[in-house]
Amino acid sequence: MTPGNRITTMALINHTRLQAVLSMSQQHQPQLIRMISTLLADAEKNISQIQSYAKAQQRQELQQTLHKIRGGYATLGAEDLAHASKTLELSLEQQLPLSETDLAEFISIYRQSCVVLQQEITKLQADIGSGQTELDIIQLYYLLRQHNMQACDLVQNNQEQLKQLLTKAVADNFSQHVFALNFSAAAAILQPFLPPEQRSTNT
Missing domain, CATH: 1.20.120.160 (HPT domain)
Known part of the structure; x- marks a missing residue:
């Protein structure tokens, strides 16, 4: 069929x-x-x-x-x-x-x-503002862990910051996982870039 x-x-x-x-x-x-x-x-x-x-x-x-x-x-x-x-x-x-x-x-x-x-x-x-959201890497990590769609918002709106933080190649791979809704894989990529105190509590 x-x-x-x-x-x-x-x-x-x-x-x-x-x-x-x-x-x-x-x-x-x-x-x-x-x-x-x-x-x-x-x-x-x-x-x-x-x-x-x-x-x-x-x-x-x-x-x-x-x-x-x-x-x-x-x-x-x-x-x-x-x-x-x-x-x-x-x-x-x-x-x-x-x-x-x-x-x-x-x-x-x-x-x-x-x-x-x-x-x-x-x-x-016509009904929305033009406000921007600053990238908070810890917030982004926890949104990914929770499979929260807000993670997509942050990633889409902060591509340049992600490239600076992760390098372009890693950021592109990370973004592909996020937009494919592979949140667990994206969180694993992001984890090594967390502040040390956050990284140690989420291994």
Whole structure:
């Protein structure tokens, strides 16, 4: 059964879930919206990667890209996209062939989901301030340990500070884990950079 046949009864965006995420922390809402905007901005790059991996039969890389997309968008209530991605991932795991139609339908759902999400965050942007949040590495570490979505806000809003603190290569790897919601892995990367007294109590 193709992804297109399996998702017809699902909602493109679960607005209840999306609103729950957006209202989780009013003070960090500007950063959260910027994080979502970054996800949306990366969509076409991800689509190009998917098409390239599919053409080259790079199934593992394709599966990893789909998994990354699903992780970010499922949190925001993109149920159609998450389900379609999971369907393709399972097909890849089971070594089943993927048709061009399956991929084209997934890409269509991906783009539609981005349009709806952009509409949702645009509605909020007129009502939020432009406040910035300073990076508190200890707070960030504990948010990661608690699997708290506010960690995404802090990371998105403090990329330059993270690169200065962790080095660019480590910061990029760290951010990838955070935005994929691999909070435990991200916390493990951050732990050696904590102040000594904090590091010793969390080993």
